[in-house]
Amino acid sequence: MENNxxxxxxxxxxxxxxxxxxxxxxxxxxxxxxxAGACAVMALERIPADIRAAGGVSRMSDPKMIKGIQNxxxxxxxxxxxxxxxxxxxxxxxxxxxxxxxxxxxxPADDKYHIDKTKFDVPFVCGAKDLGEALRRVGEGASxxxxxxxxxxxxxxxxxxxxxxxxAEIRRIxxxxxxxxxxxxxELQVPYDLVLYVxxxxxxxxxxxxxxxxxxxxxxxxxxxxxxxGVFVGSGIFKSGNPEKRAAAIVKAVTNYNDAKMLAExxxxxxxxxxxxxxxxxxxxxxxxGK
Amino acid sequence: MNIGILAVQGxxxxxxxxxxxxxxxxxxxxxxxxxxxxxxxxxxxGGESTVQGKLLRDLGLFAPLKEKIEAGLPVFGTCAGxxxxxxxxxxxxxxxxxxxxxxAVRNAYGRQLGSFYAKAEFDGLGIIPMTFxxxxxxxxxxxxxxxxxxxxxxxxAARQSSRLVTAFHPELCGDTRVHRYFLNMIETLKEAKRSEx
Numbered sequence: 001m002e003n004n005x006x007x008x009x010x011x012x013x014x015x016x017x018x019x020x021x022x023x024x025x026x027x028x029x030x031x032x033x034x035x036a037g038a039c040a041v042m043a044l045e046r047i048p049a050d051i052r053a054a055g056g057v058s059r060m061s062d063p064k065m066i067k068g069i070q071n072x073x074x075x076x077x078x079x080x081x082x083x084x085x086x087x088x089x090x091x092x093x094x095x096x097x098x099x100x101x102x103x104x105x106x107x108p109a110d111d112k113y114h115i116d117k118t119k120f121d122v123p124f125v126c127g128a129k130d131l132g133e134a135l136r137r138v139g140e141g142a143s144x145x146x147x148x149x150x151x152x153x154x155x156x157x158x159x160x161x162x163x164x165x166x167x168a169e170i171r172r173i174x175x176x177x178x179x180x181x182x183x184x185x186x187e188l189q190v191p192y193d194l195v196l197y198v199x200x201x202x203x204x205x206x207x208x209x210x211x212x213x214x215x216x217x218x219x220x221x222x223x224x225x226x227x228x229x230g231v232f233v234g235s236g237i238f239k240s241g242n243p244e245k246r247a248a249a250i251v252k253a254v255t256n257y258n259d260a261k262m263l264a265e266x267x268x269x270x271x272x273x274x275x276x277x278x279x280x281x282x283x284x285x286x287x288x289x290g291k
Numbered sequence: 292m293n294i295g296i297l298a299v300q301g302x303x304x305x306x307x308x309x310x311x312x313x314x315x316x317x318x319x320x321x322x323x324x325x326x327x328x329x330x331x332x333x334x335x336x337g338g339e340s341t342v343q344g345k346l347l348r349d350l351g352l353f354a355p356l357k358e359k360i361e362a363g364l365p366v367f368g369t370c371a372g373x374x375x376x377x378x379x380x381x382x383x384x385x386x387x388x389x390x391x392x393x394x395a396v397r398n399a400y401g402r403q404l405g406s407f408y409a410k411a412e413f414d415g416l417g418i419i420p421m422t423f424x425x426x427x428x429x430x431x432x433x434x435x436x437x438x439x440x441x442x443x444x445x446x447x448a449a450r451q452s453s454r455l456v457t458a459f460h461p462e463l464c465g466d467t468r469v470h471r472y473f474l475n476m477i478e479t480l481k482e483a484k485r486s487e488x
Contacts, residue, residue, distance in 0.1 A: 008406045011424050015337050018300040039339045075339050098403040255299045
């Protein structure tokens, strides 16, 4: 085995499994997240709920702010760049970010092309709402996938829809006969070898997390039972009444997602959850960005 | 052989697959009730040591597992597992089981850009492939610790009686020799105990 960055980058995602990745906007929040048991933090200037509220164009965060968070914690630090904005990604690589999220939460910089992620040494995670999107991103070099969900809403319905869609399509590909896989690749508009991988292994070629709208321990457990290998929590923590307690409860819920008794205890007395927005009330569907 | 795999966070499924493939019967440890099962060996997988350390305590697993390790339960820690077993960590104030006389450096090769592959000799097993992911290394070892492998001048695997640690991830390389080494180690320790009695 030589120094294959793609393999090493997939390996880092494997180490994050069973964990919770939390959005943070300051070094103080990053420290709270780390001591509550986050396996990584996502450094960004504004959490999705505020991006949604503020409107306008949303861009990569100030590198100085990201560095402040890198210095505050010992766990991996991720940051977002706009879809297709390879110069922002180059900047994030230059400050040695541990993972880049090419994210639909920010305003897309390119409405046709995603970043050619094979040109980078640092790993990328990308959002997907079905198997076709997931495998196209992997084909472009993403070494980790997450559901898009609908960020900043506190409404888990879209993450559920995306996870169910991916799992159903994975099951379908698994049940095809081998001579049907060529057509499946054409239908999904993805490379054949990735379809073959899904057929043989009954899973994505990379780690798959849930993201978008997770706000409670029960939400996290729901996503894990639906097949997520870990969870991103964005606005759900620092938009809630008691971030420390809620963060720690979600971390424990991801470990013991099948134990309803423990989930009941974890769900007690968490204070107020973030105020959610239902999907019918949303003006901007971020999940529709970047297919 | 019954191997308990700490499954609070990290790459525990890879360890299970590796050890099951070698004929061991594995079970996951996620909460206290899982500790009532018979256990011949314990694996602490890769992941984040801060997360595993916190969950071990929050879920009431820390004290009973520490007791078992101190009483001689064979244990194999990779990467985060190495940090959980180290008595000293140079650049981290947190201590966990602290049952092995090694001084570790956390994230010793830097951030993800510093992650790498290597091949090196491992205590008579020959040259084995090694994956290092934001890995630690061992800066120094106590008297009773046997150094098993060195990469680039740094100790990356060591053993102290019933405790085995690697800074790299043998569970990611598809090479079963290090896991077999652990299972053999358990057998040998059992034999030794039997002959004592």
